[in-house]
Amino acid sequence: MISQKIALTPQMVKTTLIASAAGAVVVLVLQPEHTSSLPILAAYGLWVTHLFFGSLLFLSGVAGFQRLGWPRPWPTIVSTLLLPILFGCVSMALDYGFGNPEEGEQEAATFLGLLRDEIVAITPASFVIAGALIYLLRGEPSPRDTLVSPVSPDAPKTVALRSLIATAPAHLGDDIIRIHAQDHYVEVVTTQGRSLLSEQFGECVEKLADLDGIHCHRSHWVRLSHVVEIKKKGSAYMCLLSNGDEAPISRRKYAEIKTRMRALVAARVDA
Structure with a gap:
């Protein structure tokens, strides 16, 4: 679990953006079906923005709960569980903004139906993002370093x-x-x-x-x-x-x- 204090400083936002740009390259190499119909630059931009906003949502959640004084590991756990819901809203907006909604979304009758389907679809990616950030920020600070x-x-x-x-x-x-x-x-x-x-x-x-x-x-x-x-x-x-x-x-x-x-x-x- 994340044990260090999280603060969304300009440096952390910059680092998150750079990591998202690198992560998007890895995603494109895997050739996901979701963006197979998009031009390469549009697909790359879509994945960069997805990873960037997903990471920021998770880090913001952890930082916010830490400021409220929640003890470890609850800021990490709750932020991980909330991420699919928050990220689903952002992801749906990004998909429509890039003109690439999920196939079959048109069959959903209501906005809530669209959102539900997006949350279900984005949950695995949300947990991957949260897991990667937890791994990178993991560990109990040792007396040697903190x-x-x-x-x-x-x-x-x-x-x-x-x-x-x-x-x-x-x-x-x-x-x-x-x-x-x-x-x-x-x-x-x-x-x-x-x-x-x-x-x-x-x-x-x-x-x-x-x-x-x-x-x-x-x-x-x-x-x-x-x-x-x-x-x-x-x-x-x-x-x-x-x-x-x-x-x-x-x-x-x-x-x-x-x-x-x-x-x-x-x-x-x-x-």
């Missing part, structure tokens, strides 16, 4: 940001999440917003030395109390922060940040 920080109202009290970085605008507040270098500027991100400052990144890191943060990458510093998760992304490690941002972790910093995160978690538990 650490969760108890970001809560009991997090360490903030220090006045402007007392540390004098050029920080007042509207940013004091609860800093991260900073990172951008050319000759430093972007400061807080719970109230973000701003580019004409500062040296190294000097800012020194000024923030008394906070519970870490210089996790050559051009990134993060506040440990705002790290929600540490996960592996491809061959690299990333910090997922409380505002949804991600920051890279260099390989030489991974062991240190893992140790400090565990110490922070232990301190919260003892408190």
Whole structure:
């Protein structure tokens, strides 16, 4: 079952589209009868859109139920069971949009009859899509790849940001999440917003030395109390922060940040 948090970020949507485009090639190689009468490009476009929307519907369902606080594995189970119904509606619209309704659909007397037949026809494909996504996103996050920080109202009290970085605008507040270098500027991100400052990144890191943060990458510093998760992304490690941002972790910093995160978690538990 899917154990990680799902968020429909632009990157995930892009990845889903690329995977759908690749999957459509595989489907066409199998020469399905459903699109045998269509020109090759139209058939390819139909399968790409089917796979793309089917995947998005499933991922949206899992993400939505996770946000509602449903415990594992219910977001995955319910999303899988609902997918044929939701995907059936989308599939029927796509088939008619591409001028390729299922044979025999004209014999159905009502819209509900058409929808019922479409749901029955699309159910196997729906379960294949759900199964593929579950496989790709499967697994229990291991302590090696994932650490969760108890970001809560009991997090360490903030220090006045402007007392540390004098050029920080007042509207940013004091609860800093991260900073990172951008050319000759430093972007400061807080719970109230973000701003580019004409500062040296190294000097800012020194000024923030008394906070519970870490210089996790050559051009990134993060506040440990705002790290929600540490996960592996491809061959690299990333910090997922409380505002949804991600920051890279260099390989030489991974062991240190893992140790400090565990110490922070232990301190919260003892408190």
